[in-house]
Amino acid sequence: MHQQGAQAYQQTAKVVESPRQRESALLMKAAAGLQKVKDEWNISTTEELRTALNFNRKLWTIFMSAVTQDDSPLPQEIRQNIANLGMFVMNQTREILYEGVPQPEQLTVLVQLNRQIAAGLRGM
Incomplete structure (x- = not known):
């Protein structure tokens, strides 16, 4: 499964610079997948929820892995912030999948987080 996330990363790498x-x-992309499941909650399947959450989790796993490498060029404070956000994503994903009955509102924070980080990366 980790390989699928890496493949998606590499495929997207070919398209953008x-x-x-x-x-x-x-x-x-991860935010859009989560938003689609949220918007179509009554017709989405558990498998669609898992797929969207797993893609997002894999993406954040890659980010966390990159910032914890000794050769990361990012300042320590930014590295720590990304690692903390990644842990939040992991905990939120676990909570949605394994604790109680999932609710569509639980996806909102993940969608917003991804969109805000993406906007920051684009310099908006």
């Missing part, structure tokens, strides 16, 4: 644009595009 800079790493920041690539990361922004992937975050927007």
Whole structure:
């Protein structure tokens, strides 16, 4: 499954030019998938929910892995912030999938987070 996230990352890399644009595009793709499940909650399946959450989780796993590498060019404070956001995403995903009955509102924070980070990466 981790390989699928990496493949999606590489496929998107071929379409856009800079790493920041690539990361922004992937975050927007993940946000769109989560938003679609939320918008179509009554007709979405559990599998569609899992697929959207897993894509988002894999993407954040890649981000967290990149910022925890010793050779990361980012300042320590930004690295820590990204790692903290990644842990939040992991916890939110676990909560949605495994604790209680999932609710569409639980996806809102993940969609907004991805969109805000993507906008920041695009310099908006």
